[in-house]
Amino acid sequence: MEKAWWKESVVYQIYPRSFMDANGDGIGDLRGIISKLDYLKELGIDVIWLSPVYKSPNDDNGYDISDYQNIMDEFGTMDDFDELLQGAHDRGLKIVMDLVVNHSSDEHAWFAESRKSKDNPYRDYYIWKPGTDGKPPTNWGSVFGGSAWQFDEATGEYYLHLFSKKQPDLNWENEKLRQEVYKMMTWWLEKGIDGLRMDVINFISKDNNYPDGEIHGDNKYGDGSQYFMNGPRIHEFLQEMNKEVLSNYDVLTVGEMPGVNAEQGKLYTGTERNELNMVFQFEHVDVGNGPGGKWTPQPWKLTELKEILSKWQYGLADNGWNSLYWNNHDQPRAVSRFGNDKEHYEKSAKMLATCLHMMKGTPYIYQGEEIGMTNVAFESIDDYRDLEILNMYNEAVNEQGKDPNKVMQAIYERGRDNARTPVQWDDTENAGFTTGTPWIKVNPNYKEINAEKVLQDPNSIFHYYKKLIQIRKDNEIVVYGEFELIHEDSEDIFAYTRTLGDEKWLVICNFKSEVVRFELPELINYQSKELVINNYEDTPKEIDLFELKPYQGIVYKLT
Incomplete structure (x- = not known):
């Protein structure tokens, strides 16, 4: 097994909006992260992965980017970013940035040009199609609900958006667009960042015939995923990206890939393939999904979870590499999802950490996981901020007439805002996250669960994580x-x-x-x-x- 620094590292994911607010506007920011670098050093992690901090109208919490080479005003300035990068490097910590290039914001300069006319030089930076008989080009549904196509009156055509209508998909068939993306990636890597986590990167190649998708259950729209997940040119595009950009730097690369299996994982991460270091697969976090996916949760079996995780362990044993995670900004809290956040809260949090960190692969810790943060159950849908949750609730309750209590129960179990409540730093107002009004409410259990408390207790979840990380550093067997x-x-x-x-x-x-x-x-x-x-x-x-x-x-x- 070839050795590499990213195999031996532990990564800590920061969702900046909810991490730490330094200026009292209720929104986490770069200076807030800078103020907590010593805390992260104390934990013992090696790499910080930042969820998007680029300029964005924030339709999907920063995953809709309007300028890839600028910082979102709410998060600070490029000078703040440079200070963060330097501060991390001074402490021996590396910084991995999010790369969101399946789509941009509809407020990106490229899209503003693209929608002006059919012969605009930027037209083919995006995916435009005429409708048929006043209907969208395909029956595909968007991941966030509704059609995946949006009609644009200026040119009388539809553009594809697999996510929000404010997130038009980029057209990777266009070589000019690909070169623009590679230029932007190079700019960040030259700045000194240490790697890239690539958002839904296996969606970038679409089947150019654009067939209709199958309609499941009571869905109004077709499932087009087989035509855009792991599409026909995906390996060609990633190998080109590697050749043009990634091969010039010693960096960590991880691709977020819904719908990828272990055999495909080997193709994406195999040493001789020259694509990516590792992928985020979703099979294990989909256990317990019912007929309506995560919004119809069902009991799950441990044998199912073991079968999935061990299949990936064996599949990538000799060639390729695994990423290890229980939760992230899109998933519920690990201790609530896989453990017991009531009577066996602390023990189950530590057990889950042991189970994951002792496996072969690079472990990822999501902010707050190391202090045992749990899911939250807000009383009203009005307290939620996530576009996916709000769209699903509206569709289920207002359009399909489902029981709002049952819908809320599913949100409590599986909604993305479980991961997005502010990090609980201490037991003062707003958990020490902000002196202002937080952009989303703090979990009410912050007085019992907070960083200040666990730092003082040598037997806490935090110190257990710290010990696990040290064991990994001291023993090659844990890595290789x-x-x-x-x-x-x-x-x-x-x-x-x-x-x-x-x-x-x-x-x-x-x-x-x-x-x-x-x-x-x-x-x-x-x-x-x-x-x-x-x-x-x-x-x-x-x-x-x-x-x-x-x-x-x-x-x-x-x-």
Whole structure:
């Protein structure tokens, strides 16, 4: 296995709007991040990934970019960014930026030109099509609800927007557009950033025949995903991007790729493929999705979760690389989603961290995860800010007449705003996030759960994460060791081994709120054992057969 710094790193994702507000306007900003660099250094992470900080009208919280080489006014200035980059580098931390080039904002200068006339030089920077019989070019639905096509009166044609209508899709078939994107990427890399996380990057190649999608259930629109996810020229485009830009720098690259499987993952991340370092896959965060996707959540089985994660571990074992994550700005909080945020809150948060950080791949921590932040249940839909939530609620309640209580329950479980409430720094007003009125309400549990509190407690979730990160730095086996799942049929225990040379580690995680018996498989032989980490204070004397406490996570080194 080829060694690389990004394989050995732990990444911390910052969603700037909700991280820390330095000027009291209720919105997190770059100076707020600068003020917390020492906190991040203390945690021990290596890389900060910043969700978009570019100039944007903020229709989709910064993922609608109007100027790729400028900073959003609410977040600060380019001087602030340069100071942040320098401050991070001075502390041995790296900065990874978000690259959002499947679409831009409709307020980007390119789009303003593109919509002027059919023969404008920028027309083909976007995807324009005539309608048929007054209907859109295809029946595709947008990810955020409604049609994926928007009629534009100026030229009498439709433009494609897989997300909001204020996020028109860029036309990657146009070589001029691709060169503009590569020029912009080079500009940032020359500035000294250390990598790029690429937003829905496997959507950039579309099937140029634009067929209609299949209609599922009571949906009004067709599912066009098979015609734009992992499209016909995706590998060609990524290899070109690598050749023109990425190969010139020693950087971390990770592609967000909904609908990608392990076989495709190998193509995107294989060493000889010259595309990306790793991908974010979605299979494991889709467990428990019902017929209506995440908005119809159902109970899930541990065997399903293990099967998905181990499939990726095996699939990318010798060629390619995994990213490891439980949550991010688009997902509910890990401890609420996969653990137990009530009676076994602290233990389950630590167990989940153990389970993830001991696997093979690069771990990602989402802001607040290290202090155990949980999902939130706002009483009113008016307290929510996420476009996806608001559109879904409107469609479900006002158009389809569904029970608002049931719809709110789904939002409590799976809505994106669970991840976007402000980081809870202390127990003062607004959790120390701002002296103003926060752009979205703070989770009411901030008095119990906050950074100040966990920093003072050596047994806290924060210090447990810190310990896990240090273990990774001190032991190559955590980074490069082989993964092997054991007890794959157990609905209670997620257990696996990591092996490097003569060294073997045993990782055992109880996903249940009951005591569970663990039996060591006969094939695992050892002379002696040494405890690496345990989220309970008392450690079992024997490991051949013992009882795991609720949500216990324990790691042994076997010799």
